[in-house]
Amino acid sequence: MTLSDEEITRLFRAHKTVMQMLRDRGYLVLDFEIEQSREDFIGKYGEHMKREDLVIQKAKINGGSDQIFVFFPEESKVGVKTVKTFTDRMKSENVLSAILVVQQHLTPFARTCVAEISSRFYIEVFLEAELLVNISKHVLVPKHKLLTTEEKKTLLDRYTVKETQLPRIQVTDSVARYYGLKRGQVVKIIRQSETAGQYVTYRYVV
Template sequence: MVFSENEMTRLYRIRKTVMEMLRDRGYLVGDFEVNMSKDEFREKYGENMKREDLVINKAKKNKPSDQIYVLFPEEVKVGIHVLRTYINRMKSENVYRAILVCQSSLTTQSKNFIFEMASKFHLEIFQEAELLVNVKDHVLVPEHQVLTDTEKKTLLERYTLKETQLPRIQVKDPVARYYGLDRGEVVKIIRPSETAGRYVTYRFVV
């Protein structure tokens, strides 16, 4: 299939956002991958590219065994057979987390299947339209840092708090989805402040 110029630009922008997202989540992503120009993108994938050529596999910087797949289904409507194929591939490679970049919303059956698999495989769904622009680049989105379990414990002990006493952020919040936050995690939010230089708050993911 030959993509139009508009479609090529669209997929180029989506891939760039995905690379930025993976880097912000702590995966090993090179500057050359984030900064790839559109001409380099076209040269790498060719005029006859398919969406599935864009598949990305990355490992965490501090834990190489913790890997993620980013998958780009060809199908406009992703059915259960496609999801099963992905799950089997992940299982064979011991990868338990994946992002699916879909052209449209999933069928109810597919959503139910992902829910059933959730205890073993963590599949995140983004529609292509959501990744055309990086939500983090919005002027109103401050810096977010996910606390490790140790940092979370230290924070709660320092202020003698229970995690449920912290302000909350919904797991479906666009920024929470961008960072791949899970329920129970705590995120540190750093905002610029005219008086203090920076203002730090914490949110509990629910």
């Protein structure tokens, strides 16, 4: 089915936000992939593009085997069969993380399937509509930086506190979802202050 101009524009915007999101999570994304124009996007995927052709596969900047897939399912409401198709591909290429950019919420059975396989495959689901604007670029959203295990230990030792004593951020928070935060992690939040220059706080992900 041929996509309308409006659908292509939505996909272009969602695709751009995903690229920015992956870079912010530490994946290797090149400048031209971020700065790609709508015309370049159409040039790459064609005027008769299909969502399934937009698959992204990226590795972390620091090397290693940590990779992620981003899938754009063709069907408007994703079911179990499609989820299993994606996990089969992840398994065959030894990729343990994926993002699904969907047009509508998953079917209840598909949601259950994603939950059941979460011990083996970490699959995040974003509505296409959620990615039309990059929430991290909003003037009111401060910079977030995920602490490494070592940085987290240093922080807790320095202030002699337990992680559970830190202010909290919900794993379902839209900014936490953008950065792919997981329960048990600690994130550093850097706000610009007119008086103090920078104001730093830390949040424990719950």
